[in-house]
Amino acid sequence: MLLIPEPYAPIEEIKLQLYHHAGIKVFLKREDLSHPFISGNKWRKLKYHLLEAHKLQAELLITFGGPYSNHILATAAAGAKYGFKTIGIIRGEEVNNPVLNLAQTFGMQLTFTSRSSYKEYINGNPLPESILVRPEKKYSIPEGGGGAIGEQGITEMVDNWTYTDIICSVGTGSTLKGLINGMIQQNNPGKVHGIVVLKGAENMKDAFTGFPVHRYQLHFDYHEGGYGKSNPELMQFIQAFASETGILLDQVYEGKMIKALHNLIEKGFFPKGSSILALHNGGLTGLLSQL
Numbered sequence: 001m002l003l004i005p006e007p008y009a010p011i012e013e014i015k016l017q018l019y020h021h022a023g024i025k026v027f028l029k030r031e032d033l034s035h036p037f038i039s040g041n042k043w044r045k046l047k048y049h050l051l052e053a054h055k056l057q058a059e060l061l062i063t064f065g066g067p068y069s070n071h072i073l074a075t076a077a078a079g080a081k082y083g084f085k086t087i088g089i090i091r092g093e094e095v096n097n098p099v100l101n102l103a104q105t106f107g108m109q110l111t112f113t114s115r116s117s118y119k120e121y122i123n124g125n126p127l128p129e130s131i132l133v134r135p136e137k138k139y140s141i142p143e144g145g146g147g148a149i150g151e152q153g154i155t156e157m158v159d160n161w162t163y164t165d166i167i168c169s170v171g172t173g174s175t176l177k178g179l180i181n182g183m184i185q186q187n188n189p190g191k192v193h194g195i196v197v198l199k200g201a202e203n204m205k206d207a208f209t210g211f212p213v214h215r216y217q218l219h220f221d222y223h224e225g226g227y228g229k230s231n232p233e234l235m236q237f238i239q240a241f242a243s244e245t246g247i248l249l250d251q252v253y254e255g256k257m258i259k260a261l262h263n264l265i266e267k268g269f270f271p272k273g274s275s276i277l278a279l280h281n282g283g284l285t286g287l288l289s290q291l
């Protein structure tokens, strides 16, 4: 049996004038504290993949991501921790950066691939021959660690929460999906908000049509220029938030999410008396792309 413990991820109230003036309370679920590199939702999503791989007696984990992917680094670190070899198939031309160096430090073997081949691989077409010939039993984890297996780890995180609203950032959307599922399973009436960090991703709506509309809301106006894009205003926001709270946010996901939350509060979107739980899913190595 592979034993994966419950991560350390406490809920803290954040006290800022903005919240006080609006008459609302804001809490942060510190999933960023669970592990420096297997952080946040990546840890949650990997959990059932690791258990499944172990059950199938796989020895080699294969997964996919961009050159600054939090999921790639999380898989490398988790693979090393739980006794799997790992291969990361990286989108785009060969590059060298601190995130990929860390992944290699955890023993991950990297295979760079053109954007077009990458697309084929993540859609389930056969992997490169050099990987197929490997003698070990293999287990593939989807890009971002999602799918039904990955989402299970998010769903089980939902506790007897008493918040009126839950808010998280949205990349692939599997964290949001897992959250909505968890809230529904627990008959928890709180509404889940997803801040989409990709530009022009409105068709993501289609992936959520199975859920009752009053359960969730997608927000598309807070991508700050698109996935992985940042700007001086966003970086300033992150700096101000860090200096006021002692909590660091990355610029790819959680900086955009908390900035969006502040904008929504300023607009009066949340009624007085609201109590909001925001998920901090870590990803702080994303800041390395800014150095």
Ligand SMILES: *Cc1c(COP(=O)(O)O)cnc(C)c1O
Pocket: 040, 041, 042, 070, 071, 144, 146, 169, 170, 171, 172, 173, 174, 175, 176, 250, 253, 254, 280, 281, 282, 283, 284
């Ligand atoms: C991957 C990631 C997300 C996005 O999660 P999805 O399930 O892909 O929507 C959000 N925040 C951080 C820090 C991440 O690493």
